[in-house]
Every structure is written in C-alpha cells, then in structure tokens.
Amino acid sequence: DAGVIQSPRHEVTEMGQEVTLRCKPISGHNSLFWYRQTMMRGLELLIYFNNNVPIDDSGMPEDRFSAKMPNASFSTLKIQPSEPRDSAVYFCASRPGDQYSNQPQHFGDGTRLSIL
Amino acid sequence: AQKITQTQPGMFVQEKEAVTLDCTYDTSDQSYGLFWYKQPSSGEMIFLIYQGSYDEQNATEGRYSLNFQKARKSANLVISASQLGDSAMYFCAMRDRGFGGATNKLIFGTGTLLAVQP
Numbered sequence: 723d724a725g726v727i728q729s730p731r732h733e734v735t736e737m738g739q740e741v742t743l744r745c746k747p748i749s750g751h752n753s754l755f756w757y758r759q760t761m762m763r764g765l766e767l768l769i770y771f772n773n774n775v776p777i778d779d780s781g782m783p784e785d786r787f788s789a790k791m792p793n794a795s796f797s798t799l800k801i802q803p804s805e806p807r808d809s810a811v812y813f814c815a816s817r818p819g820d821q822y823s824n825q826p827q828h829f830g831d832g833t834r835l836s837i838l
Numbered sequence: 839a840q841k842i843t844q845t846q847p848g849m850f851v852q853e854k855e856a857v858t859l860d861c862t863y864d865t866s867d868q869s870y871g872l873f874w875y876k877q878p879s880s881g882e883m884i885f886l887i888y889q890g891s892y893d894e895q896n897a898t899e900g901r902y903s904l905n906f907q908k909a910r911k912s913a914n915l916v917i918s919a920s921q922l923g924d925s926a927m928y929f930c931a932m933r934d935r936g937f938g939g940a941t942n943k944l945i946f947g948t949g950t951l952l953a954v955q956p
Contacts, residue, residue: 764948765929767943813883824890824933826885827873
C-alpha cells in the first residue's frame with residue numbers, strides 16, 4: 723500500500739513568496755494532520771482534519787498560514803507571504819478512525835522548506 | 839497539560855547489544871496511548887510501537903519492546919540486538935485529546951539520538 727505522499731520533498735524560495743505544500747493521505751484514513759519540525763520547537767501540530775473538516779487549527783502560527791482539505795485524498799498547507807522563520811520540515815500524517823482512535827499516525831517523508 | 843520527557847539527548851550502543859531509551863510522561867487522563875517513532879537521518883518518521891494505558895501486557899514488535907510502568911509514568915523503548923541501521927533519532931509521543939477531547943493529536947518528546955557502533 724502507498725504511504726502518505728507529500729510534495730515537494732524540498733522547497734527553496736525567497737522571502738515573500740507563496741509556498742504550497744501538498745499531501746495525499748493513505749486511502750481510507752479519515753484523519754489528517756500537519757506538523758512542523760524545527761530544532762528549537764521540535765515537532766508541533768499545526769492543524770488537524772477529520773473527515774475533511776478542520777477540527778483543531780490552534781497550532782497554526784498566524785494568518786499567513788492556511789490549510790485546506792477539499793476531499794479525502796488531498797490536502798494543502800499554504801504560507802503567504804513566507805518568511806525565513808518559516809524554514810522547517812513540514813510533515814503530513816494520516817490515521818484511520820475518529821478523534822478517539824488509538825491507531826498510530828503514519829507520516830509522509832516531509833517537505834524540507836527553506837525561505838531565504 | 840500533558841507532557842513527554844526524554845532525558846537522554848544521545849546514546850551509544852554496541853552492535854548486537856540491547857539498549858533502553860527512556861520516556862516519562864505526565865497526564866491526568868485515565869485513558870491514553872503512548873507511541874514510539876524512529877527518524878533516521880533521511881528524515882522520515884517511522885512508527886515503531888504502541889502501548890495503551892489499559893493494556894495489561896507490555897507491547898512488543900519484533901526487536902522492539904516497550905517497558906511500560908504505569909505507576910511510574912514511564913514507557914521506555916527497548917531495542918534488542920541492535921543493528922547499524924537502528925542509528926536514528928527516536929521520539930516518544932503521547933496521544934493528546936486536546937481541548938474538549940476533539941483533537942487526538944500527538945505530543946512529542948525532544949528525542950534521543952541513538953548511535954550504534956560496530
């Protein structure tokens with residue numbers, strides 16, 4: 723079975739540009755998570771979708787960040803305008819079941835984002 | 839607030855030896871789940887093992903086992919017969935239900951970097 727697929731794997735862009743990260747969850751998984759990993763803050767949740775509906779976006783840093791899940795097989799995380807402090811590895815993860823599920827989250831390979 | 843603590847920033851182990859990676863947690867929930875993930879230098883996050891708070895037996899998955907001591911709030915990962923490919927960062931994580939129990943996100947410890955020496 724295909725795992726969680728993220729694109730691009732690497733992104734280097736200049737400050738002020740719009741950045742769009744993409745994620746295809748595992749088929750049949752109805753929970754989707756976006757995490758950010760930095761040396762300073764470790765792994766932190768940005769937003770959580772269940773059945774394509776955003777449930778918890780309290781981790782989204784500010785209005786420059788937005789996420790969508792138009793259908794069960796696709797999600798985007800957008801940063802506009804980007805800033806150097808947004809440089810990080812962004813992970814998408816998916817999991818079967820609802821918010822009470824004990825199933826593990828399966829992570830994509832991540833997008834390494836560098837904002838110059 | 840729930841919290842995961844990994845006190846070992848780095849560990850060395852000799853190939854074929856066993857190693858224990860420490861993890862302690864803090865929660866007021868009665869029902870919770872604990873996870874271990876491996877992050878090799880290539881960067882992906884790989885799920886290793888899960889322990890539920892009501893599970894009576896310690897979880898095992900191949901060479902991985904979890905030493906779960908509920909009273910001590912610890913969930914240490916034991917890797918038996920270490921291999922060179924086990925060199926990686928290891929994260930302990932807990933299911934966090936979030937405000938109102940709606941989220942079920944993972945909160946992570948700071949990780950332990952394991953180096954397996956030949």
